[in-house]
Amino acid sequence: MSSSLAKACESLIEVKDQFEESDELVQAILERDNAEDLLIAVGMAIAYSEDAITLNKKGEAHLIAASKELDQIIEELEEDDE
Amino acid sequence: MPQGLYSDQYLKALIAEKPKVAKEFFTAIAESEYVGEKEIISCIEVPDWVLVKAGVAACKNPNFPMKNFEEFLGNEETLTESYWNLFNYPHLKKEHIKKLSQHSNINVRGLALAHPFGDHDLLLALLKKVIPENDHSCHVITNRICQTVPLNDELFAYLTSVHDFESGSRTIGQALWDNPSLSDLHKAELVLSEITPKGDGNSFWDDHRENLISSVPYFQLFDSSFGYLKAKFDSIPTFSPQVTQFFNSKGHPLSVLLPEESEAEIKVDRYVLDDLNSAGLLNRLFWSELCQRDDFEIYRRNAYRTDDLFISHPILSREFEEADVDNATHLGGVFIFDNQKWLIGNQELPADRAAWELRAYEQSMATIVEDGTYEYLGQTLIAMTFELPELPEKYGFELTEDAEEWMIDAALEFAEPDSFDVSADLNPLFREVLSWSKTPDAKKLVIFEFLLLGLSEEESKLRSDCIHFLGCMALHDSTPKSILEKLAKIKDPLIDEVLSSRN
16 A cells, blocks of 8 residues: 555544544535545545455545545634634 | 232142242242242232342232331332332331321322322312422322322312323323222213223233243243343242142143143133243244144244244234234234244344445435434445445445445444344254143143133234134144044134145
8 A cells, every 4th residue: 555545544534533523524524516525535445444445546546635635624624713 | 809919829729738848939939030020029929028028019919018118118218219119008007198198209298198098188289289280290190199099079070170181191080080989970970071091002912911920930841931031030040840740739720731641620711821821832832843844934024123923834824924014913823032042043134234224225425424424434335335336436446355244244233123134943952841742632622721711802912822823733733633623613714724724
């Protein structure tokens, strides 16, 4: 696994862990046009970490891109809080 | 006999004729967790020292010692938490009632004032204060006071004026109908005021009562299954064989199931038919051997809030198979599967049902997350591939061999019982002692008469059970010709069809 994919997976799983505590994060994701793609990516990261799925290049790219976008959403929420 | 109590003639005989064996019997009961169960505390032959072990619930039994009762009364916590039980004590004295009538707890006070020794003028004043305020902290108005207070005209007039007041799922008017002191004149007034008794929607099932205490050693001997009471029942030490030998010699109805000849006459009695039909004893008696036939097997079927255990047979199970799967437990011979010892059950959650449990039908991860369901997002992704087979290609992944099992494991955490594929069979390791073929002919006739007695019941689960077992009797190769002839005379369509199939 490439380091960028590993990092993306870790980040996506952390996002899922934050859902319980942050309704704002959930809402911010759901408001996105590509909410389904982002949430699928979260599910893929969890399933991948449990060896329930394998990824091809397209899958890897989807996770990395989704991770970046979710990081951006979290950052924006943090800025709003400040 | 006071309400809720019964006399067990077999136990009474044991106490009189074999006091030492009786003492051992009661010691076994008293040492077990079963001591607090209904059949123990409701039996008037049970001695005081056993009842004391049962605790406050046993206060309804007249043998409960006054000294221990007064200790309960003196304990404020017991009094305020268990007033329902304490006011069942048949030896309540005037001085008890006088003191309790001044208690700060409104329920205790209300019950004391409503007691035959209570001050009914004060009770009326209390009711006139509580009812208009709709004060539901007094839980005993409809479920106790109105049903038990000796009614005078003034009390009756007030209660009928507020007959609509509802508490504990019944109104005052409905509760008054259950009051044994209701005079014919009062009844006429209720009718004229269009105050009717509470219709009982569950009457079909309401014929259940506790077993005889003398049946308990037989249940142990037969290794019976007791559902939620299993742990308590299993805590009873093994009874001496002398106990059942004695009860057999007195013609105990459950001795009819033992393979040896009976020296005593076994009386057919409606009251003990329930004992015979309880704990699946008749099911075991007939089904275990009938399952050796090619056309007869155990059949378990689940549905919403139902896990029915019955049999499959071209005639005897037709009604069950055609019935609404959610509503067939009431049919004759059917019972709820609960891992009974004599059965062995299997259940598994198929992958497609697991996917459904994980809400794959939503076809949208966003919809699921919007509902606040985050715990199984990985497994939900796998589940969604069942509804959206194009998903893996679209997003660039493939399921591994472990994916399905991982998804099923998650769904097992919360899957509804009716999502499982279920099956059951006779437990090959269970040592079955009940056998229709080994039952002596004289006892077969007694069992026939018991079941015939059940047929005289109104529509009920018991009646339906009896028809089913008579049908089993008609099918079994070991049923004597004389009984087959009697079965034919019943003129029941199901039994007749089974009898015709024998030819």
